[in-house]
Amino acid sequence: MHELGVVTHVIRTLEEVAQENDVTKIGSVTLTVGEVSGIVTEQIIDCWNWFKKKTPLVCEAELKIEPVPAVTWCTACEQTYETVKYGKTCPHCGSKETYLLQGSEFAIKEIEAE
Template sequence: MHELGVVFHVIKTVEEAAKENRLTEIEAVTLQIGEVSGVVESYLRNCWKWAVEKRSEILKDSALVVEQIPAVTYCEDCEKTYPTVEHGKICPFCGSEHTYLQQGNEFLIKEISGC
């Protein structure tokens, strides 16, 4: 489970941003997670709950908001995009294997709400 390591990294990043912006409390952290990023949201939420209670005073009462970024693949041959999870690497329009993941592998801190 790499979600705990991910959570520790997010906590460190958020605490640094809070310090730079003189925030005393973080109310919510919004993360954007790609559909095929390999991060399991339920594990992430469990790790978040444990880590902020045990490891971070400024984040202890914060909410975790997760927005999923859908996985989209681009076909270089027919120049169309399609849902990656549904169709995989093979383009459903032309059958080409000349495709690449256009979005859906991201893991971003979108927003930090605090006071």
């Protein structure tokens, strides 16, 4: 829902990183997007394609997205399971004493720079 804001955030961060590293042109940007981060990949791509044209630093940059599957840990039976399929209830033992191990992240992993 807030993908446009997220993309402006990303581009602002890239501008800071570019300045710190004396980079004037970025060739590619890799984002890691967790399965339950609330970020819709297709919308990120649309917003990116719209916004990159307005930003000289990234106007030719390729956007790469690395999805991160959501995994939950059950503290009762000490096993992991797929979050999206089973939610908060462990499919192995039925416990609700569970927490998300990974899948909520949204991060700029790396950039390729000239």
